[in-house]
Amino acid sequence: MQMGQWLQRVREERPLVHNITNLVVTNVAANTLLSLGASPVMAHAHEEVADMVAIARALALNLGTLDPYTVTSMDLASEAANRRGVPIVLDPVGAGATPYRTQAAMRLLEARSIQVLRGNQGEIGVITGAGGEVAGVDAKAAGAGLVDAMMRFARDHGLIVAATGERDLVTDGEVVYELENGHPWEAAITGSGCSLTAVIGAFVAVSDGTKGGLLEATVAAITCFNVAAEMAAEGASGPGSFQVRLLDALYAVTPGDVDARARIWRG
Amino acid sequence: MQMGQWLQRVREERPLVHNITNLVVTNVAANTLLSLGASPVMAHAHEEVADMVAIARALALNLGTLDPYTVTSMDLASEAANRRGVPIVLDPVGAGATPYRTQAAMRLLEARSIQVLRGNQGEIGVITGAGGEVAGVDAKAAGAGLVDAMMRFARDHGLIVAATGERDLVTDGEVVYELENGHPWEAAITGSGCSLTAVIGAFVAVSDGTKGGLLEATVAAITCFNVAAEMAAEGASGPGSFQVRLLDALYAVTPGDVDARARIWRG
């Protein structure tokens, strides 16, 4: 797989990604998409989410600070997205921490056709039935058998499952990719996972929508983001400067950088 | 016009600007006002918006992530502002992207006395009837005849209209100013337009409230913000560091810097 060409395609097409996300990361997710070269829009009013989906090329849903109003926003937006063939990326932030979040994630996965599910290994463990412990919104430990559970879940629901962590796992139910790029400081800032979800939205937006295309787009999105994180960490003095440099790196990273640094293993 | 003295007046009087703004930019708008030397407050509860307007010197309304609750907040706050003579700056983020946003903007413009309308050229084209295309919250292209439409709209509604972009246009319906300061990276970060709207709030707060005063305050606000952006861009490595340096520059920029760098043309 040539990952760099995916980044180039995102920058050429500048897809509009409609985000319904949490209150913590709205700003950083929007800036991440802008820095990378995509176009973000945030909208949650029941009156307009379907209209916004209609002009967007991907829908990114994030359960981070869910409430009943936003649950309905996501329901309406995902219904419109399915009707129009707009791909959906779902980030089940905090699934497993409270029943409310777990159930909201499961309901969306049952009621709608979701194209990519991305969470940390704890959240994905809970959703796929592999177990794992989630304290708040941080993953504690992925349960044993995570890969098997992810593959089964991906097949059963016909989607791509990505569990990010020190190593990132991505599967379509048949093939598993293991991704080694990234930097520990990603876990020291809030919203890096949520921003990555938005980035996956930008990449699947420029894919052909096939299972193979969605899988490759997801692998490419995670790799590009994590390569930028590695570049950002060089010269950073802590989480604050890392975060600033991450936006600079997302803006500066070239397809060549991505291809040169990519560490992807096919299982 | 001496623009620098407007900045000095803002810093001396430190006006309180009441913002009802979108979820993406609350933090950056507040920090922008603080860095410049004004005082921000954010409040949207129906129970308190009128009380907050009563102690504020300007009200900045931003339609970025509108929902029915916030629509009512803006309705109540603008009613109180009109009653008390507190100037209102309206930012119709995403007008034209969905009917909900366009209609919310139009309703406020019809029902209330708004002093300044500021948007990007796409949004202002939609509102003033000049046409133009809005994809999400980015302007695509200003329609032909934008200046004419802006002047007519300004006269009909008795307000100042500002359409920002590579060149910024400001009119009271009689005179048109064309402003050339600024930097392309302003479009690479989220919230620069929204922050500018809040800054206009701070400048009109220290004006005499006449049509001429509001016009000059708006021109001064845009010029000061864009001069700071130029200073911030020098030495920035990308959108992340630009954003940080912009807050530093808003804090450091002097009236003399503004007067030395201002590029304002009266049409």
Add this chain to the structure above:
Amino acid sequence: MQMGQWLQRVREERPLVHNITNLVVTNVAANTLLSLGASPVMAHAHEEVADMVAIARALALNLGTLDPYTVTSMDLASEAANRRGVPIVLDPVGAGATPYRTQAAMRLLEARSIQVLRGNQGEIGVITGAGGEVAGVDAKAAGAGLVDAMMRFARDHGLIVAATGERDLVTDGEVVYELENGHPWEAAITGSGCSLTAVIGAFVAVSDGTKGGLLEATVAAITCFNVAAEMAAEGASGPGSFQVRLLDALYAVTPGDVDARARIWRG
């Protein structure tokens, strides 16, 4: 008091702090806790706040952009926290600016057992009956007799009261500490007070819950935060870079730095 050991304990135990906070500071409060070594979670849905409190070790409530939904969130969360013995830190942002905020703060203080009340001197003056003027969310002037009023209020309500400003005052009703660390730029960025409230949550989370423990934890939290602010200000060029460096400093500050720099006076 050895302040540095408190910081070490926070980093070792990495307590989960549940925040119900305002829209301006959600991101910066979460990043502050992460940088320091604690674990943040934000959740406000009525359906889950009690469940989230059940896995948290402290609850931080912030009235900054209050609305009726959030008032109920805080009511439910604080009820659960009292039932489970989870300590609560309350930040009455803007108390005195509008009746709505003042009353919301007073209702929480009457209905629940709050462990620490932290605000700026204007807000604390209003709440404790010492007077003082609050314009928006900035303190204008602490009323005379602030210390006496704080002590009386602390005794009457059985809590720790902290009024931060150029000098910070902390009392349990018997002893008063006066803290001199910090930097004027803390007032030039939004959310420094709100972030400090979240940090107090992390410190009381690792205390023994006694009056003496809560008092010392509060003094330690303010001192650690303000020492980091001093370190951040060295080499900063303005509020933007100060904010970035503050997160770096919260990550880098050692117990030894805190003990070497602490300027604490017992009154």
